[in-house]
Amino acid sequence: MNTHSPQSILLVQQADAVHFELVASLEKLGLSVLAITECSLAMQGFREEDIDIVMVDIDFPEDRGIDLLGKMAADPRELPLIGVSRRKSLADVVEAVRHGATDYLMLPPENLDVIRHVIDRAVERGALKRENLAYRTQLENANRDLLESLTLLQQDQQAGKHVQQLLLPDTPKRIGAYSFCHFILPSLYLSGDFIDYFIVGEDHAVFFVADVSGHGASSAFVTVFLKNLFARKRSDFLHRDSTAILSPAKMLDIANRELLEMGIGKHVTMCVAAIDLQCHQLRYSVAGHLPAPAMAIDGSAEFLPEHDMPVGLFADAEYSDHVTTFPPGAVLTLFSDGILEVLDNDTLEDKEHALLDILNTGERMSTGLAKTFGLYDLDDAPDDIAILVVCRS
Structure with a gap:
């Protein structure tokens, strides 16, 4: 033996x-x-x-x-x-x-x-x-620990989702002659897509759509950073005579520098815009954001031109402001790139044409667009999806 x-x-x-x-x-x-x-x-x-x-x-x-x-x-x-x-x-x-x-x-x-x-x-x-x-026994203990960790993570994510939703603006919201409404569908509990719009002083409305790379908590953290950044610059306008908040290009430049300094390996595509409520002038800057903002005038939608680099990738990235008018009855619609994932078309060009065809219908509510794209029926969104609609009366 x-x-x-x-x-x-x-x-x-x-x-x-x-x-x-x-x-x-x-x-x-x-x-x-x-x-x-x-x-x-x-x-x-x-x-x-x-x-x-x-x-x-x-x-x-x-x-x-x-x-x-x-x-x-x-x-x-x-x-x-x-x-x-x-x-x-x-x-x-x-x-x-x-x-x-x-x-x-x-x-x-x-x-x-x-x-x-x-x-x-x-x-x-x-x-x-x-x-x-x-x-x-070891496996059962590991599964129990994993379940407890997942439960705690889920609770944390639910709390984070609640906080993130509190950071979003009211929808719909009216600022002067303009109405704003938004829709966000996260692919996870926390979204890397973010939208904000607010009045600055008495004569301007500022808004932006951001799509942070990746998903989950780290991407959601960047959306909190962006919310804080624009709130700081709005405060600087009111209390320090700083006009950076009225220049989308300057805001993108500041966001680029600060995000790189954070060193968290995240980049963001953004569209930032400011509306002069008196002369109805739209000043905007697009940082690598797809699809581009689309302006529908008299039932005909077109993408706004000009694109710069995403935020958070290159220290020497440059951003420029572009100006156009915002006519009465016009509708400006912005999406995050998650919307492209739900379109059946094969190429990006075909998807963009499909978007314009839908926008030509003159839909003025983000919830209406969400229904048109079938977003309420999605069990698992392939990506975060954000929609912002800005209309002039």
Whole structure:
């Protein structure tokens, strides 16, 4: 027997000549034998004695040996159990194994090698059973820990989603002669798309759409940064005579520098715009944002020209302001690139034409566009999707 073989064995067997022969054989194998001949005393010895392996006679009347196997198999020590019997019956073997026996020994054994082989095999199977049990317990603990972590993460994300929604402006909202409304569909709990619009002083409205690279908490963090940045520059306009907030190009330049300084490996495509509420002039700048903003005038929609680099990629990126008029009844619509994922067209050009065809209908509500694109019916959005609609009365 190998060095991992048991040192002591509990033998529960009816007292007869075969019993005493088996005790002698076990002792010849170097085992310390605790022999119990009454089933009623077996469990006490099983619990109290220091034993490594158990043999149980299943020939006890009224299935007491079988019942004993079942009780011992439930013990947390998971000791190897060997059923022994004088009856050479396959049904007995199956019954013993079904009640927890690790192996089975027919009596009388042919020689010591047979006993040694059965014991070694029972020990190996018992060890494997304990390893499997330990692995299962470890896996169950890991799954429980994972579930707890996922639950905590979900709670954190739900809280983050609530905070992010609080940062969004009211929809719809009216500023002077202009109405603003938005729709955002996150692909996860937290969105990397963000929209904001607000009045600056008495004569200007500023708005932007941002699409942060990636998804989840890190991308959502950048949207909070952008919200804070524009709030700071709005405050600077009111209290420090700074006009940066009225120049989309300057705002993109500031965002680019500050995002690079943060060193978080995120970049953003953006469209920033300011409307002069008195002369109805639209000043805008596009930082790598697709699709481009689309202006619909008298039922004919066209993309606004001119694009610069995304924010947060290059320190030497330059941004420029572009100016156009915002006629009465005109509708300016901005999307994040997630909208392109829900269009069936093959090429980007075809998708852009499809967008313009839809915008030619003159839809003035973001929720209406969301219905047109089937966004309310999406179970799993392929990407964050944002829609901003700005209309002049």
